Amino acid sequence: MAIRIKARSGESAEQMLRRFKKLCEKEGLTKDVKRRQYYEKPSERRRRDQRKSVSRVMRTRD
Template sequence: MVKLRLRDNESIQDAVRRFRKLVEHSGIKKEMRRREFYEKPSESKRRERRRARNRARVNQMHLG
């Protein structure tokens, strides 16, 4: 959970900007997008395998 306390003489715009940054860094937004729709276990496994393949390909390019 993200908590934000207003600082002395802090404008609302600055507080909202800090809040957005805190939410972004905590990963809440990413988690919400991930849970927006149900993903079958087979789809999530396929997505993870694809990410691993891409990571391996990028690592090979950096080494080669």
């Protein structure tokens, strides 16, 4: 799952960094890092998933 970026001709370091950040965001890497920053008990994870599914069902019902 390593993200690799090769420098294009005439590309500055800032542009490379911008491309890298966009790829990380697209892969969901930043969300994953934020989610794993603190330990989440399995019961809390199930509760969060349950709430998410209930809200999804309520949105589709309307």
